[in-house]
Amino acid sequence: MSAENLVSIREYTDEDFVSLTNLVAEFFTFHRRLNERGPLPPEEAATMIPQDMLQESSHILIAEEKQEKKVVGFCRIELHEGAYFLRELGVTENWRIRGVGTALLRAAEDYIKNAGKSNLYLSVVPRNIDAVRFFVRRGYDIINTLELRAETPKEKIQRKPLHFLGLQFRY
Numbered sequence: 001m002s003a004e005n006l007v008s009i010r011e012y013t014d015e016d017f018v019s020l021t022n023l024v025a026e027f028f029t030f031h032r033r034l035n036e037r038g039p040l041p042p043e044e045a046a047t048m049i050p051q052d053m054l055q056e057s058s059h060i061l062i063a064e065e066k067q068e069k070k071v072v073g074f075c076r077i078e079l080h081e082g083a084y085f086l087r088e089l090g091v092t093e094n095w096r097i098r099g100v101g102t103a104l105l106r107a108a109e110d111y112i113k114n115a116g117k118s119n120l121y122l123s124v125v126p127r128n129i130d131a132v133r134f135f136v137r138r139g140y141d142i143i144n145t146l147e148l149r150a151e152t153p154k155e156k157i158q159r160k161p162l163h164f165l166g167l168q169f170r171y
Helices: 014-034 042-053 100-114 129-137
Strands: 007-011 058-065 071-080 083-091 120-122 161-164 167-170
Touching: 007 100, 014 042, 014 058, 014 071, 014 083, 058 100, 071 100, 083 100, 100 120
Parallel strands: 083 120
Antiparallel strands: 007 058, 058 071, 071 083, 161 167
C-alpha cells in the first residue's frame, strides 16, 4: 500500500509538539550514533524545537497516519539567504520504507515551488549511506560533500576511514 493511502501530510500545529519532540529525539539520536555519541534526551529535543526549529524562517510538515491520527514523520524546510534548505527529514523507525519519507520530500518540494523557488538544498552526513541513496534515487545531485572539523582540547577525535563513492573520507 502506498504512503498516500496510509498517511497525510499537513502543516505543523502546536498540538503536534509532544509528537514532534519524540521524532526529533529519535532523529538526532540516530545521527549522534553515526558520530559515536549518546542519544538526545526528549527534554533536550523539547528545548531545541522552539529555539531552533520554530523560527520564522522555518516551515515544518507533519506526516500523520490516517487511521489513528498518529504522527509518524516530519520535515523542516528553512529559508536561508534566499534559498530553501531541507534541514531535517525523519520518519519513525517502524514507518520507514513505506513511502512516508518520499511523501514528505515531495510535499517540501511542492512548498518551495509554491513559494516561487525551484531548488531545494540539503546536506547528508556521508556515513548515512541510506539517506544519500534515498535522495539520489529521488533525483538529487551531490554538489559538495566536504565538511571540516578541528579537534578541541576537550575531545579526542577518532578518525576512521570511510569509503564512499570511490573516495576515502576520515571521520
